[in-house]
Amino acid sequence: MKNFVFIFIFMGWFSIFSQSVKSELSIFTFTEVEKLKQQNPKSIVIFIYTDWCKFCSGMKKNTFKNEKVVRLLNDHFYFIKLNGEEKEDISFLGKTFNYMPKGTNTGIHELASELASIKGSITYPTTTILNSKLEIEAQLNGYINSSKMNMILLEMIKLNEN
Amino acid sequence: MQKNNESIFHILKLSVFFTNSYAQNNSISGKILSNGKALPFANVYLKNSNLGTSSDENGFYKIKNIPKRKFSIIISSLGYQKKSVQINFKENQQIKRTFSLSETESLEGIVISGTLKPVTKSNSPVPVEVYSKTFFKKNPTPSIFESMQNVNGVRPQLNCNVCNTGDIHINGLEGPYTFVLIDGMPLVSGLSTVYGLNGIPQALIERVEIVKGPASTLYGSEAVGGIINIITKKTTNAPVLSTDILGSSWGEINTDISFRYGVSKKIEGILGVNYFNYQNRIDNNKDGFTDLTLQNRVSVFNKINIDRKDNKIFTIAGRYVYEDRWGGEIDWERKFRGSNIKYGESIYTNRWETFGTYQLPTSENINFQFSANGHYQDSYYGTDSYDAKQVIGFGQFVYNKQIAKKHDLLIGVAYRYTFYDDNTFATLTADGLKNKSSITHLPGIFLQDEIALNTQNKLLLGARWDKNSLHGTIFSPRLNYKWNSKDNAHIIRLSIGNGFRVSNIFTEDHAALTGAREVEFNGELDPETSWNGNINYVKKMNTENSFVTLDASAFYTYFNNRILPDYETDTNKIIYSNLDGFSVSKGIALNIDATFTNGLTLNAGATLMDVSITENNVKRKQLLTESFSGVWSISYKFNNNITLDYTGNIFGPMRLPLLGENDTRSKNSPWYSIQNIQVTKKFMNSWELYGGVKNLLDFTPNANSINSPNNPFDVGVNTEENPELAFDPSYIYASNQGIRMFLGLRYTIF
Numbered sequence: 001m002k003n004f005v006f007i008f009i010f011m012g013w014f015s016i017f018s019q020s021v022k023s024e025l026s027i028f029t030f031t032e033v034e035k036l037k038q039q040n041p042k043s044i045v046i047f048i049y050t051d052w053c054k055f056c057s058g059m060k061k062n063t064f065k066n067e068k069v070v071r072l073l074n075d076h077f078y079f080i081k082l083n084g085e086e087k088e089d090i091s092f093l094g095k096t097f098n099y100m101p102k103g104t105n106t107g108i109h110e111l112a113s114e115l116a117s118i119k120g121s122i123t124y125p126t127t128t129i130l131n132s133k134l135e136i137e138a139q140l141n142g143y144i145n146s147s148k149m150n151m152i153l154l155e156m157i158k159l160n161e162n
Numbered sequence: 163m164q165k166n167n168e169s170i171f172h173i174l175k176l177s178v179f180f181t182n183s184y185a186q187n188n189s190i191s192g193k194i195l196s197n198g199k200a201l202p203f204a205n206v207y208l209k210n211s212n213l214g215t216s217s218d219e220n221g222f223y224k225i226k227n228i229p230k231r232k233f234s235i236i237i238s239s240l241g242y243q244k245k246s247v248q249i250n251f252k253e254n255q256q257i258k259r260t261f262s263l264s265e266t267e268s269l270e271g272i273v274i275s276g277t278l279k280p281v282t283k284s285n286s287p288v289p290v291e292v293y294s295k296t297f298f299k300k301n302p303t304p305s306i307f308e309s310m311q312n313v314n315g316v317r318p319q320l321n322c323n324v325c326n327t328g329d330i331h332i333n334g335l336e337g338p339y340t341f342v343l344i345d346g347m348p349l350v351s352g353l354s355t356v357y358g359l360n361g362i363p364q365a366l367i368e369r370v371e372i373v374k375g376p377a378s379t380l381y382g383s384e385a386v387g388g389i390i391n392i393i394t395k396k397t398t399n400a401p402v403l404s405t406d407i408l409g410s411s412w413g414e415i416n417t418d419i420s421f422r423y424g425v426s427k428k429i430e431g432i433l434g435v436n437y438f439n440y441q442n443r444i445d446n447n448k449d450g451f452t453d454l455t456l457q458n459r460v461s462v463f464n465k466i467n468i469d470r471k472d473n474k475i476f477t478i479a480g481r482y483v484y485e486d487r488w489g490g491e492i493d494w495e496r497k498f499r500g501s502n503i504k505y506g507e508s509i510y511t512n513r514w515e516t517f518g519t520y521q522l523p524t525s526e527n528i529n530f531q532f533s534a535n536g537h538y539q540d541s542y543y544g545t546d547s548y549d550a551k552q553v554i555g556f557g558q559f560v561y562n563k564q565i566a567k568k569h570d571l572l573i574g575v576a577y578r579y580t581f582y583d584d585n586t587f588a589t590l591t592a593d594g595l596k597n598k599s600s601i602t603h604l605p606g607i608f609l610q611d612e613i614a615l616n617t618q619n620k621l622l623l624g625a626r627w628d629k630n631s632l633h634g635t636i637f638s639p640r641l642n643y644k645w646n647s648k649d650n651a652h653i654i655r656l657s658i659g660n661g662f663r664v665s666n667i668f669t670e671d672h673a674a675l676t677g678a679r680e681v682e683f684n685g686e687l688d689p690e691t692s693w694n695g696n697i698n699y700v701k702k703m704n705t706e707n708s709f710v711t712l713d714a715s716a717f718y719t720y721f722n723n724r725i726l727p728d729y730e731t732d733t734n735k736i737i738y739s740n741l742d743g744f745s746v747s748k749g750i751a752l753n754i755d756a757t758f759t760n761g762l763t764l765n766a767g768a769t770l771m772d773v774s775i776t777e778n779n780v781k782r783k784q785l786l787t788e789s790f791s792g793v794w795s796i797s798y799k800f801n802n803n804i805t806l807d808y809t810g811n812i813f814g815p816m817r818l819p820l821l822g823e824n825d826t827r828s829k830n831s832p833w834y835s836i837q838n839i840q841v842t843k844k845f846m847n848s849w850e851l852y853g854g855v856k857n858l859l860d861f862t863p864n865a866n867s868i869n870s871p872n873n874p875f876d877v878g879v880n881t882e883e884n885p886e887l888a889f890d891p892s893y894i895y896a897s898n899q900g901i902r903m904f905l906g907l908r909y910t911i912f
Binding site: 052054057063098099121122147155156159 | 702761
């Protein structure tokens with residue numbers, strides 16, 4: 001009986017502990033997701049930002065720190081952050097995407113342009129959701145606060161279930 | 163657990179209908195709409211089955227092979243309310259149904275994104291302020307010159323009551339100290355500082371970057387007071403077609419049209435045409451002179467971006483401006499040009515410019531940047547003619563190298579050629595008999611290292627050597643330091659640098675040209691040199707629904723030498739001489755920028771400054787310089803695509819140039835404020851209608867701003883004895899345009 005209580009408490013502590021671990025958002029790279037999704041196919045949420053856009057940092061600080069959003073993202077999605085002005089090459093799906101300069105000190109990463117362009121133009125931040133078949137399911141332009149993000153993610157999950 | 167039960171139940175149900183699904187000739191098709199418009203990529207599926215599809219680009223969908231059964235058809239799309247409709251399929255039925263989805267309310271809100279807001283580049287150790295085109299749209303104007311009135315610490319100053327030429331003051335320092343660049347290329351300098359800024363249409367702008375304080379290290383001399391870098395639209399982000407027509411109740415018409423075109427897959431370009439016309443002789447202040455200079459201006463801009471192998475840069479752009487402007491007595495005619503029958507100032511300007519960047523096809527990152535421009539001005543100020551020609555060629559190689567992720571090294575070699583000639587005595591040989599055009603060669607090298615000490619500290623060291631063919635070697639060092647807190651919420655920047663500038667009186671100072679006063683040079687004019695220190699603190703505060711940025715700066719600039727027009731020693735003359743003393747510009751500026759997700763944005767700033775000149779131990783306040791200035795823009799976006807913008811500025815008193823002690827005009831300008839209001843309605847089909855009122859408070863300077871407007875040629879006046887009776891249009895600080903309405907229409911296709 002004593003042992004049982006002990007185990008019960010331990011389990012309880014463990015579940016609290018595992019929850020606090022969960023509230024940290026897991027961020028993957030494109031390469032990691034490519035491997036992981038073969039084992040465990042999930043939708044992919046890609047957050048496309050730039051260093052200079054303050055609404056992007058606002059989302060990083062608020063939306064993606066929100067416990068509900070983090071839990072949904074960790075459980076049902078692969079989350080990737082992509083700097084729209086990234087200078088390094090990124091390999092994804094057997095293709096190499098690179099930075100395309102569009103003048104002095106201005107340019108866009110090919111992958112960001114592929115994922116975030118809406119009607120040929122791009123604004124930051126853009127949140128793009130790919131389904132497990134890697135088709136673009138949604139492109140969400142602009143700042144999204146945590147309650148809105150929560151709603152969107154829930155809707156995506158519902159869509160995927162059906 | 164419950165969920166598991168449910169899916170097991172589904173499987174059971176599935177197996178049930180598979181057993182009786184022999185007749186599968188039913189189908190359903192139709193269109194998905196929202197607000198009467200086709201909704202593409204909506205999901206359409208039958209509940210508890212694996213049958214489903216999504217609507218195509220035109221909103222059409224079709225599901226075939228539906229078994230005989232009652233189904234719930236579910237239509238959903240992200241951002242729309244899900245719909246569920248029960249349909250009973252019998253046998254061989256081809257059902258046609260159109261569904262309409264309504265938007266989810268909570269998603270409808272306001273889109274706030276990085277391109278819609280003025281932003282600050284937080285990475286750079288140099289305090290750069292960035293203003294986007296959206297910021298300038300809050301108060302639409304025909305030219306970049308007028309647009310600057312909403313930027314804190316920046317004041318577009320009109321210098322002439324008659325021809326309405328202006329310059330841009332940054333932190334109290336006049337136009338020639340402000341270096342205006344287009345896409346990072348020095349294009350607006352010398353002669354074009356006077357009329358060049360009017361010719362840059364607002365429609366061309368992607369964003370404007372402003373650096374206050376000297377930045378001579380990167381840009382060479384002239385960048386003493388600050389930099390205004392106009393970044394034109396990118397070929398990739400520009401709309402396929404954009405048109406914008408703006409008219410005002412004064413009869414000003416501004417038209418902007420721009421196209422994006424693709425020559426081939428790799429070559430893309432933007433062609434922009436701007437036409438501004440104002441032809442109304444309005445004289446509301448009854449001084450017999452036009453209140454606003456009549457203008458007819460056309461500007462054509464073309465920019466091409468060529469995608470090259472290995473993603474190397476190649477862009478080239480060109481612009482041509484023609485302007486015909488005149489102001490003067492209300493009944494002036496073109497036939498009076500240059501005569502003493504009627505007073506008029508008439509200026510024809512022809513200007514071409516080209517600029518671009520070509521990255522060398524080497525493995526190292528080396529860019530060749532080039533620009534060239536020609537400026538031709540044919541003008542009469544009353545009976546004085548001023549014909550000038552200026553050609554500037556510029557080229558530089560910039561080598562950028564990243565060493566061990568810590569050093570970002572920049573090495574450059576630059577060369578600038580300036581040709582200038584006019585019909586005044588400024589370009590005569592020493593004996594004053596022959597014309598001798600002025601040619602300046604200005605080769606230079608510069609070196610800059612941006613050192614990332616660690617993730618929180620950055621240091622930028624720079625130095626530049628220029629060899630001016632007339633003034634010898636110029637050395638300008640620079641130091642910038644940036645600290646940021648771990649979460650980037652606090653940023654502190656320190657900068658120290660010097661500035662160096664060779665003044666070109668005639669090309670830059672419009673007052674030197676206008677009739678009333680004689681120009682005198684007191685000795686050989688030396689280059690102006692200055693030292694500047696700057697502290698900047700930025701604090702960012704974010705919550706779920708608000709973004710607030712506070713930006714505070716303190717600046718101090720000390721001039722060892724400054725060439726200032728002296729209007730006061732002799733009221734008949736403008737005397738230019740080296741400063742026997744020093745000049746100081748110091749102050750503090752505060753900016754607040756707040757955005758709320760409910761649609762409210764607020765941007766306000768104030769600058770408190772003291773600009774003084776100390777000569778022979780006597781300290782004076784600089785003419786035409788305010789001690790206090792404030793700007794604001796407040797916008798509210800309603801959910802029905804209507805935006806309200808309220809913009810304005812306020813300026814403290816400025817000391818004004820008088821004609822001697824007996825001048826009856828007031829010594830100082832009053833406190834004044836220009837306020838504007840605008841309503842914009844965006845329609846679904848790419849149209850946007852905007853309109854409002856400018857100068858709500860109907861502020862105009864005193865009607866007696868032009869001295870002796872009735873006698874512009876000083877007939878019968880001994881200006882030596884009675885300087886206060888002379889004709890003088892240089893007493894001006896604000897536009898004569900009072901309250902007016904404006905209305906505009908934009909049409910944009912992406």
